[in-house]
Amino acid sequence: MASQLGYSVGEDAGIHCETSFSRNGVSLEPFKKYRIQPVNPDKVTFVIVNVSKEDGGIYTSYAVDRNTWFRSEQSDLVELLIKDTDLPKPSISMSPGWVEFLGSNITIQCRARGPVKRFYLHRFGYPYAGLPRMIETDGDVADFLFIDVSWDQLGEYFCTYRPPWGFLMSMPSNTVALQLLDTNLLDPPSISLRPLGGVDLATNVTISCMTTEWYDKTFYLEKAGGQMLWELWTRRTVATFFIIHVNWEHGGEYRCTYAMRRAMSLSSDPVELLIRDPDLPRPNISLSPSSVALLGSNIIISCWMEGLNNTFYLHKAGKRKAPQSVESKEGMALFQISNVRLNHAGSYSCSYRTPKLFKTSENSNNVDLLVLGLKYSY
Incomplete structure (x- = not known):
């Protein structure tokens, strides 16, 4: 029927x-x-x-x-x-992810909060291009399987359902977008985050995605866990995403992809958004053998926090690059500067991140490294 x-x-x-x-x-x-x-x-x-x-x-x-x-x-x-607007909207999800390789298998799952007689899966923008796919069920969930995904299955999908009573249909779920990867067509983008290092709560953050392609394209920003956050269409080579008033939920790992000419690039390398937790104790920092170094000598900057084996970060005041990171051993991380140069002089501090969470401590006190040059006479 x-x-x-x-x-x-x-x-x-x-x-x-x-x-x-x-x-x-x-x-x-x-x-x-x-x-x-x-x-x-x-x-x-x-x-x-x-x-x-x-x-x-x-x-x-x-x-x-x-x-x-x-x-x-x-x-x-x-x-x-x-x-029927009184029926709860269903939810929809896609696995293993919203971006897949050409020819792979995916599952779109529809779920309702209550008994369901039949689920429908619709493709957005194709209301009359054939009937929606449907699954009869006596439960509250249905899995729609796509075997050997092809280009003509790209698009946005949503769910509706029919309850066991009456001739009613729910309002549509949110949409999920199916995009395909073709690694032979597009190079992966690069990604950067500002400000660098940990940020305070309520800070504004920008994440920039960059490619060398000038044609029309759509950039996507994805958070670890398969959560696609934002998309941005542009003719430019850079897309900038803004996170306003950062909160704890924003902490995480982010990657970029972009779609162009019906193809999707591979993901960029990840960047981590770490949020400073003022309740974490600050680490300690020291310089050895001395805070004064001769050109060409070696210096070790030690960062430690008793009882913690975490990732430590070394920050240099005024430096615009991402901080160095070292995994600690027995609560201590050693940062070595070999063959000291004049540009190594400056103020250093360190911080650490908590295991499995995207929280970081506030920076330690500063230590100043002075570099002495040699004066030659002729």
């Missing part, structure tokens, strides 16, 4: 009927509030004006030859479903 797409209360619904047994025209009688719109001698559309929930149901049609009054057999059955 085929189902019509759901109609909202107050809309006009159209049911299309067609026959080929007669070339003398089709005789159809209007019923109730139906309006007949002839399309050609053998095809008409029944229009149900100002649809209500009572109009939901199972419909069939037949045709009558005007000359012989011969009546055709009844058509197949069709369900007319009415959208």
